[in-house]
Structures are given as structure tokens and as C-alpha cells.
Amino acid sequence: MNVLEVSDLSCGYGATEVVSGVSFSVGAGECLGVIGPNGHGKTTILRAISGLVPPWGGSIRLQGRELRKCSPHSIARFGLAHVPQGDMIFPDLSVEDNLNAALYGAGKWRDRRRVIDEVCGVFPRLKERRGQLSMTLSGGEKRMLALGRGLVLDAQLLMIDEPSLGLAPRVIAEVYERICHMRERGLSMIIVDESPARLEGVADRLCLIDAGRVIEVGPTADMLEHEKVLETYLGFSVDEEGTSP
Amino acid sequence: MRSDMVQVLYTAVVLGSTYALMASGLTLIWGGLRFLNLAYGAVFSVGAFAAYWAVSTWGLPAVAALPVGFATSAVLGAIVHVGVFRPLLKRPDGQTSTLVAGLGVALFLQAALVIQFSPRDRSLPALVEGSVHLPGGVVASASAALVVGAAVITLTILGTFLTRSRYGVGIRALANHRDGAELLGINTGRLVLLVMVLGSGLAGLAGVLLSSFYFVSIGAGFTALVKGLIVTITGGLGNLRGTLIAAYLVGLVESSVSLWLGARWSLPLLFAAVLILLVARPQGIAGRISFEGR
Ligand SMILES: Nc1ncnc2c1ncn2[C@@H]1O[C@H](COP(=O)(O)OP(=O)(O)OP(=O)(O)O)[C@@H](O)[C@H]1O
Ligand SMILES: [Mg+2]
Numbered sequence: 261m262n263v264l265e266v267s268d269l270s271c272g273y274g275a276t277e278v279v280s281g282v283s284f285s286v287g288a289g290e291c292l293g294v295i296g297p298n299g300h301g302k303t304t305i306l307r308a309i310s311g312l313v314p315p316w317g318g319s320i321r322l323q324g325r326e327l328r329k330c331s332p333h334s335i336a337r338f339g340l341a342h343v344p345q346g347d348m349i350f351p352d353l354s355v356e357d358n359l360n361a362a363l364y365g366a367g368k369w370r371d372r373r374r375v376i377d378e379v380c381g382v383f384p385r386l387k388e389r390r391g392q393l394s395m396t397l398s399g400g401e402k403r404m405l406a407l408g409r410g411l412v413l414d415a416q417l418l419m420i421d422e423p424s425l426g427l428a429p430r431v432i433a434e435v436y437e438r439i440c441h442m443r444e445r446g447l448s449m450i451i452v453d454e455s456p457a458r459l460e461g462v463a464d465r466l467c468l469i470d471a472g473r474v475i476e477v478g479p480t481a482d483m484l485e486h487e488k489v490l491e492t493y494l495g496f497s498v499d500e501e502g503t504s505p
Numbered sequence: 506m507r508s509d510m511v512q513v514l515y516t517a518v519v520l521g522s523t524y525a526l527m528a529s530g531l532t533l534i535w536g537g538l539r540f541l542n543l544a545y546g547a548v549f550s551v552g553a554f555a556a557y558w559a560v561s562t563w564g565l566p567a568v569a570a571l572p573v574g575f576a577t578s579a580v581l582g583a584i585v586h587v588g589v590f591r592p593l594l595k596r597p598d599g600q601t602s603t604l605v606a607g608l609g610v611a612l613f614l615q616a617a618l619v620i621q622f623s624p625r626d627r628s629l630p631a632l633v634e635g636s637v638h639l640p641g642g643v644v645a646s647a648s649a650a651l652v653v654g655a656a657v658i659t660l661t662i663l664g665t666f667l668t669r670s671r672y673g674v675g676i677r678a679l680a681n682h683r684d685g686a687e688l689l690g691i692n693t694g695r696l697v698l699l700v701m702v703l704g705s706g707l708a709g710l711a712g713v714l715l716s717s718f719y720f721v722s723i724g725a726g727f728t729a730l731v732k733g734l735i736v737t738i739t740g741g742l743g744n745l746r747g748t749l750i751a752a753y754l755v756g757l758v759e760s761s762v763s764l765w766l767g768a769r770w771s772l773p774l775l776f777a778a779v780l781i782l783l784v785a786r787p788q789g790i791a792g793r794i795s796f797e798g799r
Contacts, residue, residue, distance in 0.1 A: 312684055336690035348685030350678045360671075361678040365690025369671045409689060 261324065262287050263417050263448040264309070268318035271308045278304045279472045281318070286417060291449040293463030293480065295456045297492060301472040302452045303345050306419050310342040311335045323416060336365055339416035345425065345452075347406040351395030355386055358394050358405055362412040375412055382441055383408045400431035404438065411442060418442070419450040424458060436462060456484055468492060508642050513760045515639060519649045521756030522656035523715055525749055527729040528736040529660060530707030532748045533667075535737060537676045537700035540600060543607030544585055545708055546730030547614035550723055552578035552709020553716040554618055557627050567630040567717070574713035575706045582705020585610055586698060611730075618723050627721040629713070648718045655714050656752075659707065664745050676700055739779050741789030751789070755779075 264286040272278040279301045286292045294302050307313040309320055311332035320327045327335050336342070350358050359379060363372045380387035383404045389397065394405060403423065410418050423439060424432040440462060443449060453459055456466060459480060466483035468475040476488050483489055527549070534542045555577035556570035565573075589610060593602045633647040667673035678686040679693045686693050708729070716725065736755055740747030758778055763771040783789070 310688060312687070331692075331694075332684070332687035333690050333692045336688055342688050344685070344688060348682045348688065350681035350685060352681050353674070353677055357674050357677070360674045361686065361691065362689040364671050364675050364678075365686075367690075413689065 263290075263323060264450075265321040266305075266309065266318070269305065269308060269315055269320060270317045271304060271313050271315045273304075273313075277316070277472065279308065282469070282472070282474050283318075284467050284474060284477055286448055286450060289446050289448055290465070291443055291451065291463045293456070293459035293466040294450060294452045294469060295454065295459065295466055295483075295489070296469035296475075298454060300470055302454075302469050303421055304472075305469070306342060306344070306421050306450070306452060309335075309419065310340055312342075312344075333365065336413065336415075337367070341410040341413040341415035341418045343406045343410040343418070343420045343423075345421040347402050349394050349397075349402055349405055349409075351393070353394055354391055355394050355397070355405055356390045359386075359408060359412055362409040365413070368412075368414075375414075379408045379411050382411060383438060400427055400434065403427065403431075403435055407435070407438060407442070415447070417448045417450065419452075421452045422454070423451065424453060424455070432458070456489060460484060509764060511639065511643050513757075513764050515643050515645060516760035516764075517753065517757040518653055519645075519756070520759055521753035522653040523711075523718070524732050524736045524755055525656045525660055525752035526652070526707075526711035526714060527733040528740070528748050528752060529663060529745075530704035530711070531730075531733040532737045532740070532745060533663065533707065534700060534704035536667075536744070537680050537704075538594075538697055539680065540590075540594070540603050541607070541734075542590075542701075542704070543604060543730065544610035544614065545607075545704075545733065546726035546728075547611040547618075548578045548581055548585070548705045548726075549708040549712040549729045550618055550726030551581055551614055551712075553629070553712035553721045553725065554622055554627075555709075556713045557629050557716070557721045558622075560629065567632050570629055570632070570713045570717065571710060574709040576709075578709025578712065579702045579706035581614075582701045582708075583698060585705075586701040590701070591697075611726075615723055615726070622723075624723055629717045629721055632714075632717045652714055652718055655710075659710065660745065660749055663707070667745065672696065672699060735775070735779055739782060739789055744789070747789055 262285040266285065267283045269282045270277060270280050282305060284292065296302050304313060308315045309327070311327065311330055315328050322338055322340055325338060350361065353361065356376065359376050360372055363369050363375060368375055385401055385404050386408050389401060394402065397405060420439065423435050427435065436458065451459060451463060459466060463480050465477060466480050467477045468483065468489055470492050475492065476483065476486060478486065531542065531545050552574035556574035559565055559573045560567060560570050589606050590603050593599050593606055596602060631648050633651050635647045637645045637647060637650050639645055667677060675686065675691050675696050678691060679696050683693050711729065719725065736751045737748055739755065740751035755775060758775050759771045762774045
């Protein structure tokens, strides 16, 4: 069975529809990459799945359970971890308390020592900075912390929105290395990245979003060569009959 | 040490403790929810009057006033939150409308108290009797010592709760980033209610403690709100340690000014000192200007 099944999802802000009839699924142990240009609704899709934006229509099923009318905290407890764009870390809390907050939500407060030690095993940087106030972390460290919190939740599905946003190339490589590490644990994932090339070797399939619609879904290697991906990114049509600008 | 110095310090400690008590609930509510609860003063008075009523009607021992005041105000806080603040906070202009609604609730509760109890001041039986002799010839009443002790204990418990307990971590997370907390599975709606209940309960507790020290009066709630606001804002809104420092600093300014310049100067000079501090350090003693999204 698929871990996540999204069908005909639409949502938006105010009266503006941003996501229109989006359908896709994530299989067990699969990693789905979501790509597409800036401002075309990738973040909004994830926010709708995790309940931060109310869906207008369609259905979202996590392991068969309908999420549409649920609040974000119950969705998180059903087994969905969302590492949001911009990290949403708690600046006034120490690194350790940021992780503790995730344990509170996951109902594993009593096991906090063990779980945090384990997460620090995956993110050695966090271990060094355990007691540090998280507002003083560097951008890369904040991203690691956000990922670490996602790992603490021990979810059925982990969604990561733009793991490379605002980071230097060397740090991006380190973040993706950690993500691969998490992936080896068998986690099902959705990773949003505006650059398809960075998802090569990480995602099993890519889903191309443009103007709030799914344009194409396919295996990563095929998608990287796909004319529609090139078209979306390069801004012209490869197809002769197409209406190129 | 000169005896007037001792006198000033003694008064500063007692006043500071009363201010710390007045401000504790206000700070908790601001820190957790990022909104200023202007009904706070009235909730403070209702706690004190409920305790007065229970003790005088049922002939309860004086110490019973403490739990009665805490519980009444806590329940009242829950009702006001669910009935007034929660619906308003859902709206985009929630911050402003809760400010006005808080004032409305305060006026309503104050009027209700006047109708029920008449505007006359009442006195609660003293919670403790006797006096304590301090070096320098200062005689401290046992009630004053109780207020100081209660402030220290209450704020220590509150601080430990916020930094060490599971709910405390959740409340601080929610204060920093509500959506971020929800995404981690934290039921923020329930924690917000907990903050309102605890914060209001603390107001009631402070109301009882201070009424046993001064009087049970309807105006006391307003004084508590104003002093609580001065202290919380000076301390850095929502910051417990800053609030504590600010409470004792304000107490010190007030007590030294009234000793050396006369009591009528204490409030004007206090406001001047607070203004200067806030111009120099808008974030307060320990606070920082909040930058994160909600
Ligand atoms: N809170 C909001 N209120 C109103 N409009 C919004 C809000 N958030 C996003 N939008 C709009 O929705 C559209 C899609 O935004 P979204 O953040 O989902 O895009 P994205 O594909 O994630 O972009 P990026 O790659 O820049 O992160 C944009 O036009 C944006 O302006
Ligand atoms: Mg985005």
C-alpha cells in the first residue's frame, strides 16, 4: 500500500487558488522529489498535507487514513513529519529543547535521553551544540536541527521543504549526505527542491509542479531528460508544435 | 549599615516581591500567547473577593483563601479565554481585538464586583501573625515575610515548570512559533488554555496574598495591572528572569525615592526611570525584540 495518496487536491489563500487538482502518491520506502519553479505551489501542497493550510477539495490519505479535516498536531501524531521551508525552529530554546519539543509531540518524552542520543548520532553537529541557544546557530546548523526534529518524530513519511535553501554548496552537500543517511533507515520521503539536479541519486521519482498543477511524474533519470522539465526550467518549448514564446 | 538603608532595602524587597507576584501571571500569558491580557487586574480582584467571601461565609481557616483564590481565578480565566479571547484570536486582527475585549471584560468584572460586594474595602484575616526582627532595628511583619517567601517559591516553581517540564517546553515552543510547534505534534490549543488557566490562577493567588497584606479592594486589581505591566514591560515582555529583576528594581526605586524625596515623588520618578530604560533598551532588561513569525 502507498504511504501517502493525494488525489485531486486543491487549495489556496483567500480567494486565490494556488494548487489545482494535484494527485500523486508515495510508496513505502520511496523518496519522491517535487520540483518546479519558484512560487508555483510546492510549499502550499506540503502545508495542505500537514494541515497548516485547509484543503478546499480532494483527499489526502496517510496509510489509508483521511487527513483532510485533521489539525496539524494530530496529523503529526498519525506519523507525518514536515520539515518546513524556513525551518521554524524555536530561537529562544536550546538545541536540546528544540528536540525535546518534538519528543513531547511524539509522546516519547520519557525516552528523551535515548532518542536524542540517537538523533545526535545521525547529526554529530547537533551533539556538539546541544546546550546552545538555537537562535545563535548558523544557517546550516539550523537546517540540521530542523531535520533532526523531523527524525525524532519517527514518522511514516518525512516531508522536507527545500533542504538546500540559503546554504553554501559545501553545506548543501553535507545536508544531502545526512538526508541520504536518514533514507537508509527506510524512511519514506518527499523532498521539495527547485533544482532537479540535486535530487539525482536521492529521489526515486520526480514530480514536476507548474502553476499549481502536476505536469509530469516519472523516474528521476527519465525526468532529468524530460522535455517538459527542460521547458519549465529553461522557459522555452522543445516541442515544435508547442506554443513557444 | 545605616538603619535608613536597611529600611529602604527591606521595603524594596517587600514591594519587589509583591510586584513579582502581580507580574508573574501576566508574564506567563504574554510569554506563552503573545497577547496582553488587560482583564488580568479584574481576575486578580475576583480571586481576592472570592477568597474573602469563602473565608467569611463558610468560616474557613485563613490559609484556605489561597487555594480558593487560585481556583476561582483559574476557572474564570478559562471561561474568559474560551468565551472571549479564543474566538477573537482566530481573526486576523486578533491582537488588537483581544486588547479591547480584555478591557471590556475587566470593566464588566469590576462592575459585577461592585454590585455584589459594594465598593467598600474589606479585609482578609491575616494569613500569619506576629513579626520578625531584622538587623538594623527593622521589624518585619510576618505577612510581609510571607509575601516575600511566596514570591520566591511561586517564581521558582514557575521557572522550573517552564524550563524543565514537558508542558513548559511545549509552552515555550508555542510562544516562539505556533505552526512549528503544531508540526511537531504539540496540541497548541490545549497548551494555550493551560497558560490562561495558570496565568489567571497566579493572578488570583497574588490577589489573595496581597489582600491579606493590604485590603481586599476593587481598585487593587487596577493597581496590580498597572504595576504588573510596568514590571513585565521593563523586564522584557514574557521573560521570567527579566521580570524578577525588574520587580525588585522597581521596588528599590520606589522605596528609596519615597524615603529620601517623599512618597508623592515615587510614582512620577518611577515612570521617568522606566521611560529612560525603555528608550535606551526597547526590548527591556532581558527581553529581545521578537523577530520570528507566529
Ligand atoms: N500565506 C500566504 N498568503 C497568500 N498567498 C500566499 C501565501 N503563501 C504563499 N502564497 C502564494 O502562493 C503561491 C505559491 O506559493 P508557494 O510558497 O507554495 O510556492 P513554492 O513553489 O513553494 O515557491 P518557492 O520555490 O519560492 O518556495 C505564490 O504565488 C505565493 O505568493
Ligand atoms: Mg516553497
